[in-house]
Amino acid sequence: GNSVTQMEGPVTLSEEAFLTINCTYTATGYPSLFWYVQYPGEGLQLLLKATKADDKGSNKGFEATYRKETTSFHLEKGSVQVSDSAVYFCALGFSENTPLVFGKGTRLSVIA
Amino acid sequence: GAVVSQHPSWVICKSGTSVKIECRSLDFQATTMFWYRQFPKQSLMLMATSNEGSKATYEQGVEKDKFLINHASLTLSTLTVTSAHPEDSSFYICSATGFTYNEQFFGPGTRLTVL
Numbered sequence: 772g773n774s775v776t777q778m779e780g781p782v783t784l785s786e787e788a789f790l791t792i793n794c795t796y797t798a799t800g801y802p803s804l805f806w807y808v809q810y811p812g813e814g815l816q817l818l819l820k821a822t823k824a825d826d827k828g829s830n831k832g833f834e835a836t837y838r839k840e841t842t843s844f845h846l847e848k849g850s851v852q853v854s855d856s857a858v859y860f861c862a863l864g865f866s867e868n869t870p871l872v873f874g875k876g877t878r879l880s881v882i883a
Numbered sequence: 884g885a886v887v888s889q890h891p892s893w894v895i896c897k898s899g900t901s902v903k904i905e906c907r908s909l910d911f912q913a914t915t916m917f918w919y920r921q922f923p924k925q926s927l928m929l930m931a932t933s934n935e936g937s938k939a940t941y942e943q944g945v946e947k948d949k950f951l952i953n954h955a956s957l958t959l960s961t962l963t964v965t966s967a968h969p970e971d972s973s974f975y976i977c978s979a980t981g982f983t984y985n986e987q988f989f990g991p992g993t994r995l996t997v998l
Binding site for chain 2: 813860864867
């Protein structure tokens with residue numbers, strides 16, 4: 772079956788630190804990969820996505836590269852801010868008409 | 884991006900009562916909507932897929948008589964939790980997609996607390 776595994780949290784970093792949140796997937800076929808962010812008390816927002824191998828998704832200083840050989844889509848940011856504190860979900864999907872498969876989420880806390 | 888709303892954002896009800904949650908696509912026609920359930924500090928679990936004008940397709944283990952889903956129009960889907968019990972307390976999130984989009988748009992979620 773299809774599944775997503777992401778690193779357990781919580782992750783606590785100081786402002787301006789480098790962030791990596793690992794995500795690996797198992798899928799039959801060639802999925803698109805996503806990172807969603809959920810701020811406290813809010814719904815999910817799409818952060819970035821990649822639709823095929825070697826694609827790099829990027830947004831708001833975050834980036835992730837679709838690595839087919841390692842079945843990974845790790846999220847990175849060079850310098851985190853307090854406002855980046857949220858829960859980050861890695862997900863995969865095959866089309867807009869099929870449901871997404873989510874990882875368990877990683878809570879990030881950035882302290883000043 | 885497109886906007887999806889949910890109403891109410893938060894509801895408390897007594898055990899045994901029914902609660903209806905609405906999911907609306909505000910600026911596009913949603914051909915497909917998905918309902919997810921999120922337990923505290925856990926991931927989103929798909930409950931059902933809803934296509935406009937068709938019966939919803941439920942995931943294994945989800946009681947369709949307990950979680951009634953109706954997608955009667957291209958802008959509205961409803962989830963009714965019938966005879967709610969404390970174990971139904973959760974965060975319910977919908978997402979929607981339409982003809983001209985290649986991604987899903989998520990609603991802000993509804994927190995249900997059953998006393």
